[in-house]
Amino acid sequence: MIELWQQARLDETRMDNLYRKEDLVPMIVSLEKRQQNLLRFKTLSVLILLPAIMILFLNMGIVTPVSFLGMGIFITSVLVVVIMLNRLRFRIKDGERTLSTLRLAGIAEKKIQTEKKLFTTYLPLFLVVALIGFNLMFFDYLMEEEPATRILYHLVMTGGLAVAFIVGLSVRIRRFQKQFLPVQERITKFKSKSKS
Amino acid sequence: MENQKEIYISIFNEYRDKILRLCFAYLDDRSYAEDVFQEVLMAIWVGLKKFRKESGYGTWVYRITVNTVFLFNKHESKKKSREIRDNIIDSSVNEMEHKIQQEKNLEQLYVAISALEEFDRMLIGLYLEKLKYEEIGSILGISSSHVGVKINRIKEKIQKQLNLQ
Numbered sequence: 462m463i464e465l466w467q468q469a470r471l472d473e474t475r476m477d478n479l480y481r482k483e484d485l486v487p488m489i490v491s492l493e494k495r496q497q498n499l500l501r502f503k504t505l506s507v508l509i510l511l512p513a514i515m516i517l518f519l520n521m522g523i524v525t526p527v528s529f530l531g532m533g534i535f536i537t538s539v540l541v542v543v544i545m546l547n548r549l550r551f552r553i554k555d556g557e558r559t560l561s562t563l564r565l566a567g568i569a570e571k572k573i574q575t576e577k578k579l580f581t582t583y584l585p586l587f588l589v590v591a592l593i594g595f596n597l598m599f600f601d602y603l604m605e606e607e608p609a610t611r612i613l614y615h616l617v618m619t620g621g622l623a624v625a626f627i628v629g630l631s632v633r634i635r636r637f638q639k640q641f642l643p644v645q646e647r648i649t650k651f652k653s654k655s656k657s
Numbered sequence: 658m659e660n661q662k663e664i665y666i667s668i669f670n671e672y673r674d675k676i677l678r679l680c681f682a683y684l685d686d687r688s689y690a691e692d693v694f695q696e697v698l699m700a701i702w703v704g705l706k707k708f709r710k711e712s713g714y715g716t717w718v719y720r721i722t723v724n725t726v727f728l729f730n731k732h733e734s735k736k737k738s739r740e741i742r743d744n745i746i747d748s749s750v751n752e753m754e755h756k757i758q759q760e761k762n763l764e765q766l767y768v769a770i771s772a773l774e775e776f777d778r779m780l781i782g783l784y785l786e787k788l789k790y791e792e793i794g795s796i797l798g799i800s801s802s803h804v805g806v807k808i809n810r811i812k813e814k815i816q817k818q819l820n821l822q
Binding site: 462463465466467468469553555556557558559560561562563564565566569640643644647650651654655 | 720721723724727762776779785786
């Protein structure tokens with residue numbers, strides 16, 4: 462059986478065409494760079510977007526303590542969520558890849574649980590805080606409107622933000638089911654099989 | 658960097674067949690082999706920067722391969738390619754008859770292995786790569802005596818499967 466297995470070799474010529482020695486390192490370096498650039502792009506987008514919202518907001522002439530408080534709450538909650546998404550998202554570190562598979566399975570399982578907690582606990586909490594902040598931002602600005610109109614505006618803002626959030630969350634849940642549930646099942650099987 | 662490149666290329670030359678065979682052993686759908694293979698190559702390249710030469714490259718490469726294959730999610734895979742699998746299966750089609758028979762036997766072995774549970778596939782893959790029980794145990798995180806017991810059971814299962822074919 463071993464001999465038969467060892468005979469399985471790749472066609473050298475075809476393999477060399479697929480992974481030419483002179484292209485191998487540049488290919489891998491560019492792949493690594495692409496991943497780093499994607500992360501940089503995401504961070505940069507948030508760093509540009511937040512000051513842009515602030516400038517837009519100040520240009521509207523809404524400068525009251527309540528609106529500032531609201532803006533503070535909103536921006537802080539967005540920043541916290543961005544940092545949390547970056548830090549808590551499922552990612553296997555380089556060092557963890559060289560652990561024994563059983564240990565890696567345990568680590569991966571915990572990370573999947575954390576990922577699950579993100580959208581079952583942390584993100585809904587973020588929505589509540591962000592909604593309070595967002596409504597406070599426009600609280601004084603809408604003060605001169607009729608009470609019914611004010612309530613309508615606040616409801617529209619709250620609803621709009623909530624719908625956008627729920628859409629984002631459902632995408633995340635679907636992704637979780639697709640990406641992590643199979644891995645979770647595999648880990649459970651792997652652990653039980655390793656004991657039997 | 659130059660040194661890293663040289664080591665990387667020498668690892669690639671020495672282990673590429675072994676990495677691919679392990680990918681084949683583990684994946685029930687071998688058409689994903691190239692995707693996993695690339696992920697393994699990437700993990701080796703990144704890991705090489707922090708590699709401490711406490712153990713040889715062999716166990717280190719096998720650990721990375723087994724763990725990368727273990728965590729591979731085919732739903733995330735961007736492309737599906739049968740090319741590498743075809744390399745093995747088609748390579749000797751026009752050669753001597755006994756060679757063709759060998760390919761058939763190999764395909765039967767693959768089928769028998771893919772009928773096993775994932776853990777057993779990984780274990781037998783490492784065994785077929787001629788790793789010692791201690792090495793297999795340290796890679797998977799189980800004792801070497803447990804490896805021995807399991808390998809005997811798996812061999813019996815494969816034999817039964819081969820007899821059925």
